[in-house]
Amino acid sequence: MKLGWREMPIAGVMFQPGSSAEYKTGDWRIEKKPLIDQERCIRCMICWLICPDVAIERVQKPYKNYQESLKEDYYHCKGCGICAAECPVDAIEMVEESRVVP
Amino acid sequence: MVAPKDLPLQELYAPGHRLCAGCGPSISVRMALKAARGPTVVVNSTGCVEVSTTIFPYTAWRIPWVHALFENTPAVASGLEYAYEALEKRGARKGKVDIIALGGDGGTFDIGIQALSGMLERGHDIVYICYDNEAYMNTGIQRSGATPRGAATTTSPAGKVIPGKRGGKKDLAAICAGHGIKYTATASIGFFTDYIDKVRKAIEVDGPAVVHVLAPCPLGWRSSPADTIKLAKMAVQTGIFPIYEVVDGKYRMSLKPGKLLPVEEYFKLQGRFSHLLRPEFKEELEEINREIEGNYRRILGLAGEQVA
Ligand SMILES: Cc1ncc(C[n+]2csc(CCOP(=O)(O)OP(=O)(O)O)c2C)c(N)n1
Ligand code: SF4
Ligand code: SF4
Ligand code: SF4
Ligand SMILES: [Mg+2]
Numbered sequence: 522m523k524l525g526w527r528e529m530p531i532a533g534v535m536f537q538p539g540s541s542a543e544y545k546t547g548d549w550r551i552e553k554k555p556l557i558d559q560e561r562c563i564r565c566m567i568c569w570l571i572c573p574d575v576a577i578e579r580v581q582k583p584y585k586n587y588q589e590s591l592k593e594d595y596y597h598c599k600g601c602g603i604c605a606a607e608c609p610v611d612a613i614e615m616v617e618e619s620r621v622v623p
Numbered sequence: 624m625v626a627p628k629d630l631p632l633q634e635l636y637a638p639g640h641r642l643c644a645g646c647g648p649s650i651s652v653r654m655a656l657k658a659a660r661g662p663t664v665v666v667n668s669t670g671c672v673e674v675s676t677t678i679f680p681y682t683a684w685r686i687p688w689v690h691a692l693f694e695n696t697p698a699v700a701s702g703l704e705y706a707y708e709a710l711e712k713r714g715a716r717k718g719k720v721d722i723i724a725l726g727g728d729g730g731t732f733d734i735g736i737q738a739l740s741g742m743l744e745r746g747h748d749i750v751y752i753c754y755d756n757e758a759y760m761n762t763g764i765q766r767s768g769a770t771p772r773g774a775a776t777t778t779s780p781a782g783k784v785i786p787g788k789r790g791g792k793k794d795l796a797a798i799c800a801g802h803g804i805k806y807t808a809t810a811s812i813g814f815f816t817d818y819i820d821k822v823r824k825a826i827e828v829d830g831p832a833v834v835h836v837l838a839p840c841p842l843g844w845r846s847s848p849a850d851t852i853k854l855a856k857m858a859v860q861t862g863i864f865p866i867y868e869v870v871d872g873k874y875r876m877s878l879k880p881g882k883l884l885p886v887e888e889y890f891k892l893q894g895r896f897s898h899l900l901r902p903e904f905k906e907e908l909e910e911i912n913r914e915i916e917g918n919y920r921r922i923l924g925l926a927g928e929q930v931a
Contacts, residue, residue: 524680533679541639541681549644566628570657570815571852573649575638597638601645601841602849 550600561612568604645848647838658822668696670727697742728769756840813855845894
């Protein structure tokens with residue numbers, strides 16, 4: 522999204538709620554990215570809640586007895602590692618950026 | 624208290640903002656919005672959150688959001704409350720809108736404190752949230768009235784002349800509660816369910832309410848981004864940042880008093896305090912320890928609790 526001065530809204534008002542989601546912050550990551558182990562995960566949703574970049578999604582995709590699965594959003598994740606540090610059952614590992622994940 | 628898994632799925636705060644990796648204030652905002660009860664408007668003073676969530680032409684906010692100058696967020700929020708009232712009187716709109724005024728510690732403890740005092744004294748139905756990262760971070764780590772004693776910042780560098788910041792943190796909760804408001808709380812993003820619960824209570828209060836939340840800043844604290852939540856927890860566990868509520872003038876601790884964790888454990892993880900662990904700053908460290916213990920006991924006393 523790029524606007525010339527002619528298209529600028531008066532007073533710089535921004536009309537599209539949450540438009541920052543278009544902006545890729547995933548390329549801020551250096552070296553590591555989080556990888557969630559669905560098998561280990563107990564669906565406490567702590568990682569989902571504490572991520573400063575809203576980069577862990579709860580998807581309505583059943584997995585064994587669980588209704589939900591957790592999904593890394595690599596388009597936005599900045600690789601801070603908070604999720605991996607706080608997961609109570611160590612279900613998140615920070616892996617090499619180059620690792621191919623499903 | 625609502626468990627994380629039972630919180631609303633709706634994200635009123637979007638990704639793609641430009642706050643640093645591991646930013647505590649970012650977490651504090653996202654969590655606060657999980658406590659929203661209906662139509663909500665945020666008024667935000669200049670600081671990291673304001674600047675980095677609204678880099679033109681993008682915004683991370685999915686609710687109406689107003690930028691106010693550094694020093695006048697509470698004044699702008701007060702005006703908004705009156706404006707909604709006037710519109711309702713004229714029949715131009717209907718229904719309650721919750722107003723959240725949001726400011727950093729610099730914006731709250733120092734430059735905006737006069738506007739905040741006015742807002743509290745006039746009795747506006749507004750929730751004021753101060754996210755406290757303990758310095759003016761957006762302009763490059765200058766000390767504020769919320770910077771703890773001994774912390775090194777660019778305007779309180781530790782060295783031969785001074786041992787980091789002189790003097791401690793203002794007691795913001797007492798200043799706010801001193802206005803006779805119904806609800807004041809201190810909180811930490813490390814105790815997230817407690818924090819979200821407090822924001823919700825503050826919203827439900829009729830009249831002004833204040834939540835002062837500790838939100839670590841990896842850049843300014845010179846800590847690992849992965850340690851943000853851990854540090855927010857440790858600040859409470861060491862007693863350097865006790866969490867409590869002041870409801871109708873009565874203090875109530877949010878955690879059962881227990882044995883305090885040695886503050887050195889907390890300092891060790893942060894570059895801004897690393898000098899305090901060197902032998903030449905031993906006296907300063909002892910003084911800090913005395914202050915923490917004294918303040919913790921003082922708050923426990925106000926809450927009518929026994930020291931463990
Ligand atoms: C009147 C005025 N003085 C100074 C500034 C420059 N300024 C912008 S943000 C900021 C620091 C804000 O500190 P704080 O409120 O603690 O928020 P943080 O950046 O730490 O999130 C300063 C000094 C300004 N915008 N307006
Ligand atoms: S914190 Fe760990 S256990 Fe909890 S939802 Fe996330 S991955 Fe699963
Ligand atoms: S590494 Fe940080 S940004 Fe990425 S998903 Fe985990 S908490 Fe979110
Ligand atoms: S400087 Fe600190 S408060 Fe500001 S965006 Fe970075 S981590 Fe967040
Ligand atoms: Mg600050």
